[in-house]
Amino acid sequence: MDASILKDRSRPARIGVIDVGGGLRGAFGAGVLDRCLDEGVSFDVCLGVSAGSGNMVAYLAGQRGRNRLFYTEYPQRKEYMSVRNLVTKGSYLDLDYVYSVLSNSDGEYPLDYDALLANPAALVVVATDALAGEAVYFRKADLKRDDFGILKASSGIPVVCRPCRWEGGTYFDGGIADPVPLARAFAEGCARVVVVLTRPRSYVRSFKRDRFAYRMLRRRFPRAAEALRGRAARYNLGVARALELERQGLVLVVAPDDCCGADTLTRDPACLERLYEKGYEAARAVPAFAGGA
Numbered sequence: 001m002d003a004s005i006l007k008d009r010s011r012p013a014r015i016g017v018i019d020v021g022g023g024l025r026g027a028f029g030a031g032v033l034d035r036c037l038d039e040g041v042s043f044d045v046c047l048g049v050s051a052g053s054g055n056m057v058a059y060l061a062g063q064r065g066r067n068r069l070f071y072t073e074y075p076q077r078k079e080y081m082s083v084r085n086l087v088t089k090g091s092y093l094d095l096d097y098v099y100s101v102l103s104n105s106d107g108e109y110p111l112d113y114d115a116l117l118a119n120p121a122a123l124v125v126v127a128t129d130a131l132a133g134e135a136v137y138f139r140k141a142d143l144k145r146d147d148f149g150i151l152k153a154s155s156g157i158p159v160v161c162r163p164c165r166w167e168g169g170t171y172f173d174g175g176i177a178d179p180v181p182l183a184r185a186f187a188e189g190c191a192r193v194v195v196v197l198t199r200p201r202s203y204v205r206s207f208k209r210d211r212f213a214y215r216m217l218r219r220r221f222p223r224a225a226e227a228l229r230g231r232a233a234r235y236n237l238g239v240a241r242a243l244e245l246e247r248q249g250l251v252l253v254v255a256p257d258d259c260c261g262a263d264t265l266t267r268d269p270a271c272l273e274r275l276y277e278k279g280y281e282a283a284r285a286v287p288a289f290a291g292g293a
Contacts (some may be wrong), residue, residue: 014044016190019052022198023264026051030067031279033059060103061112126174135177135286180238197255205232
């Protein structure tokens with residue numbers, strides 16, 4: 001990482017938080033951010049990747065416990081995640097159900113849009129441009145009432161979800177192009193950053209996990225496929241950088257010691273509840289770090 005980014009004192013020091021997401025493993029991040037709400041922890045810059053973007057907007061809206069239901073209760077519904085969705089809608093995980101039907105102002109559990117806008121913290125939502133294969137960074141201004149397209153754009157897991165088309169662009173999961181957006185956090189002026197992972201610190205990602213999706217994408221979206229080929233290396237490098245900066249006191253890595261058997265599409269509510277509780281407990285170090293000098 002460019003050391004000049006870390007040493008730039010021309011802007012006021014800011015505290016950032018990154019939630020890297022990870023499908024239903026995002027329950028861990030939901031627990032972390034609920035603990036932050038309970039402890040009164042605030043951040044200046046909030047960056048969300050994939051499911052982490054959904055976690056982040058609920059945190060900014062002050063909706064404690066909202067995301068917990070989106071991991072432990074709603075995934076049991078066929079409308080949320082099912083083979084029927086795949087056959088009828090082209091997506092196993094229906095992001096329209098998650099971020100429109102459930103989350104709109106007339107939905108079952110609306111996102112508090114007004115509270116989200118009123119929060120002074122900056123929001124950065126990471127997506128991958130399906131045609132360019134590059135990271136796109138959306139802002140709070142890109143959210144509109146009952147139009148949470150940037151959250152869908154950030155969360156579109158290849159093969160599991162059809163590409164998200166929004167405002168003339170086509171997008172896949174932000175974790176493809178920038179799985180651990182640490183450099184972006186420092187570019188936003190952060191002096192210290194909390195990095196929420198949903199796998200153990202020691203986890204090393206392999207391209208084997210992405211090989212099938214790569215083959216499915218390479219004809220129609222060749223640049224996104226190439227980005228997917230390099231995803232594992234970028235994730236591993238991002239975590240390594242985070243751990244190095246943690247040793248320097250610039251980063252706090254919050255990660256589970258194990259995933260409780262959860263993977264990207266796990267539906268077991270007991271498993272996801274345990275992961276949520278792990279996140280809540282693991283966040284105990286955040287208040288001191290975020291409030292430190």
